[in-house]
Amino acid sequence: RAKQAGRNGFRFFTSEMQASSARVMIVENALRHALERDQFQLYFQPQVRLSDSQLVGAEVLLRWEHPELGHVDPADFIPIAEDSGQILQIGEWVLRQAVRQCKAWIDKGLAPILIAVNLSAVQFRDPRFPELVMQVLREEQLPPQYLELELTEGVAMDNPLEAIIIINRLLAHGISMSIDDFGTGYSSLSYLRRFDINKLKIDQSFVCEIGASSENRAIINAILGVAKSLGLKTIAEGVESEEQMTFLREKGCDEVQGFFIGKPLPAEQFEENFERQVLSLNTRLK
Numbered sequence: 001r002a003k004q005a006g007r008n009g010f011r012f013f014t015s016e017m018q019a020s021s022a023r024v025m026i027v028e029n030a031l032r033h034a035l036e037r038d039q040f041q042l043y044f045q046p047q048v049r050l051s052d053s054q055l056v057g058a059e060v061l062l063r064w065e066h067p068e069l070g071h072v073d074p075a076d077f078i079p080i081a082e083d084s085g086q087i088l089q090i091g092e093w094v095l096r097q098a099v100r101q102c103k104a105w106i107d108k109g110l111a112p113i114l115i116a117v118n119l120s121a122v123q124f125r126d127p128r129f130p131e132l133v134m135q136v137l138r139e140e141q142l143p144p145q146y147l148e149l150e151l152t153e154g155v156a157m158d159n160p161l162e163a164i165i166i167i168n169r170l171l172a173h174g175i176s177m178s179i180d181d182f183g184t185g186y187s188s189l190s191y192l193r194r195f196d197i198n199k200l201k202i203d204q205s206f207v208c209e210i211g212a213s214s215e216n217r218a219i220i221n222a223i224l225g226v227a228k229s230l231g232l233k234t235i236a237e238g239v240e241s242e243e244q245m246t247f248l249r250e251k252g253c254d255e256v257q258g259f260f261i262g263k264p265l266p267a268e269q270f271e272e273n274f275e276r277q278v279l280s281l282n283t284r285l286k
């Protein structure tokens with residue numbers, strides 16, 4: 001990965017250290033204290049329905065600010081946390097905070113939205129995971145229909161038969177499931193049919209090239225066609241321009257998410273924008 005650590009902080013890692021095991025060890029050690037030292041924060045990015053411009057959901061994105069390392073990208077630290085097993089504890093924290101926030105918004109009388117939480121392969125394969133999710137929902141008193149779990153295509157297709165069992169267990173509890181970064185892996189359409197999930201998230205790599213590449217437009221069209229015939233909802237991620245949004249609307253994509261609609265924000269700012277967002281979206285999206 002070409003990402004550099006400390007996007008907003010100073011450069012802690014020299015170029016030689018980027019990919020080195022020393023760097024992995026530093027991050028892994030720093031992660032050990034991240035939870036107790038309160039260095040994590042959840043950001044929320046709006047998801048909007050194209051047919052009526054309604055805010056229908058928010059994806060939860062984890063942010064980590066370390067006093068010396070600065071801002072570390074999830075693409076950098078999540079794989080390290082997965083390898084070390086720390087992702088189980090971190091993922092549970094993310095889930096609980098997200099569920100708690102969603103419940104707090106409902107209790108405040110805001111229109112309920114779906115809260116979409118990213119799931120790591122390690123969490124997904126933990127046999128206790130479905131029960132853990134239900135326990136968190138019970139303890140935080142959030143009905144399961146407000147929670148969506150995002151599983152990447154790669155994880156779902158890595159062992160599809162195993163995935164079907166776990167996905168069905170989660171769905172049976174009333175939780176929604178979506179396939180993240182769709183189009184970047186190798187989906188078997190027959191497994192996709194058997195997955196019985198709710199939504200496909202079209203990967204941003206296709207969306208960002210909508211204007212420039214007819215191949216990518218064709219791919220998006222094909223994904224929308226597959227989703228439609230399987231009865232799956234679609235959301236496009238990484239929507240950065242009006243042009244992209246117009247194309248997606250014309251092609252029948254259900255929902256959009258991206259910088260053009262709204263950047264990921266901490267809960268308080270997301271909430272401030274909640275109503276304003278809906279209003280401004282109504283004018284901006286038409």
Ligand code: C2E
Binds near residue numbers: 045094239
């Ligand atoms: P993802 O789930 O595919 O999330 C979408 C990523 O695209 C996020 O990056 C988001 O900030 C970014 N994004 C949103 N809109 C736009 C846009 O219009 N243009 C562009 N260029 N990017 C946009 P982020 O937050 O850096 O997260 C990267 C990945 O890290 C996520 O990809 C997800 O796989 C993982 N991740 C983030 N938070 C969590 C978490 O709590 N748990 C797990 N397991 N993974 C997480």
Ligand code: MG
Binds near residue numbers: 059118150180
């Ligand atoms: Mg995601």
Ligand code: MG
Binds near residue numbers: 180181203204
């Ligand atoms: Mg994605």
Ligand code: MG
Binds near residue numbers: 181204
């Ligand atoms: Mg992605």
